[in-house]
Amino acid sequence: MGxxxxxxxxxxxxEPLVHFLLVGGLLFAxxxxxxxxxxxxxxxxxxxxxxxxxxxxxxxxxxPPEDEEALVRRFVRDEALYRQALALGLDRNDxxxxxxxxxxxxxxxxxxxAVDAPTDAQLQHYMQSHPERFRTxxxxxxxxxxxxxxxxxxPRADAEAVRATLSPETVRxxxxxxxxxxxxxxxxxxxxxxxxxxxxxxxxxxRTAPLDGWHGPVESAFGQHLVRVSARREGALPELxxxxxxxxxxxxxxxxxxxxxxxxxxxxxRLNVRRTP
Numbered sequence: 001m002g003x004x005x006x007x008x009x010x011x012x013x014x015e016p017l018v019h020f021l022l023v024g025g026l027l028f029a030x031x032x033x034x035x036x037x038x039x040x041x042x043x044x045x046x047x048x049x050x051x052x053x054x055x056x057x058x059x060x061x062x063x064p065p066e067d068e069e070a071l072v073r074r075f076v077r078d079e080a081l082y083r084q085a086l087a088l089g090l091d092r093n094d095x096x097x098x099x100x101x102x103x104x105x106x107x108x109x110x111x112x113x114a115v116d117a118p119t120d121a122q123l124q125h126y127m128q129s130h131p132e133r134f135r136t137x138x139x140x141x142x143x144x145x146x147x148x149x150x151x152x153x154x155p156r157a158d159a160e161a162v163r164a165t166l167s168p169e170t171v172r173x174x175x176x177x178x179x180x181x182x183x184x185x186x187x188x189x190x191x192x193x194x195x196x197x198x199x200x201x202x203x204x205x206x207r208t209a210p211l212d213g214w215h216g217p218v219e220s221a222f223g224q225h226l227v228r229v230s231a232r233r234e235g236a237l238p239e240l241x242x243x244x245x246x247x248x249x250x251x252x253x254x255x256x257x258x259x260x261x262x263x264x265x266x267x268x269x270r271l272n273v274r275r276t277p
Contacts, residue, residue: 043079045072106260113259115252123247124240133250134243137190140206141231144184145177149223152178159217159224166226168213173226180222188233198222207232 050068053075057065065071091097118126127134145162147155162176174184182197195203198220209215209229217224240247 043076045076106264109263110256110260113256113263115255115259118248118251120240120244123244123251126251127237127240127243127247130250131237134247135235135237137192138207138235139188139190139233140194140229141187141189142206142209142227142229143172143174143186144180144228145173145226146180146184146222147217147224147226148178152223155224156217156219159226163214163216163226166214170214171228173214177226178223188231198225 050072053071054065054068057071085091145159147159147162149155152158159177162173165176166173172184174180186194191203191207194206202218202220202225205215205218206227206229209218209227211229211232214226214228216226218227219225
């Protein structure tokens with residue numbers, strides 16, 4: 001096996017979903033042999049099942065169990081309560097139990113769907129058919145001068161006064177304003193990132209501000225700013241190789257969702273549904 005294939009195998013084995021499916025499959029397979037159908041009195045615990053319990057505990061908590069026997073005792077206790085609840089019919093007409101069983105059935109149908117590996121041509125077509133999901137975000141670079149709401153009586157008026165003194169060729173002018181904790185130069189930042197730091201209104205103004213020259217005052221979550229936008233890069237669809245994994249995951253997820261709906265429709269067709277007036 002080549003180093004590239006080994007690297008892919010290690011990445012695949014490290015995926016949390018792979019661990020979850022492995023643990024779930026092991027517990028499910030072992031649980032089938034714990035008791036015969038209809039037998040509520042016998043319970044067989046195998047070494048494989050104990051390993052499954054330990055692995056599930058480690059995946060859930062991040063560390064192996066200190067006492068495997070305690071895990072087994074807890075499982076036996078829960079199993080006894082579970083069986084008695086089923087015997088008393090406590091699972092019937094229970095909205096929470098019903099919802100949980102539906103979720104588990106959907107998970108089984110979805111995860112059990114066979115999805116063939118897509119070709120690059122299929123992934124390229126899928127990416128171009130869903131550009132909003134994979135398009136890179138618009139990015140902006142700018143410098144600014146900050147006028148604090150806390151330090152000044154009228155920061156907007158002060159900003160307008162400073163702007164009148166700045167020429168379009170002036171690149172940096174932070175000394176004419178107030179100290180700003182996050183710096184005065186923002187390089188190649190996406191619009192959503194700018195919105196998270198400065199506020200939606202500030203980000204919207206940055207998107208439409210002319211290149212070079214000073215613009216503003218622009219209000220942010222901190223105060224007023226004079227802004228000089230030095231570069232703006234429009235969003236675009238990347239090359240497939242840059243987002244191959246994300247596209248493949250989205251492609252497979254869409255097909256599993258379709259398989260779930262197909263399998264669910266087949267189950268619905270088996271129901272003899274009668275409507276009464």
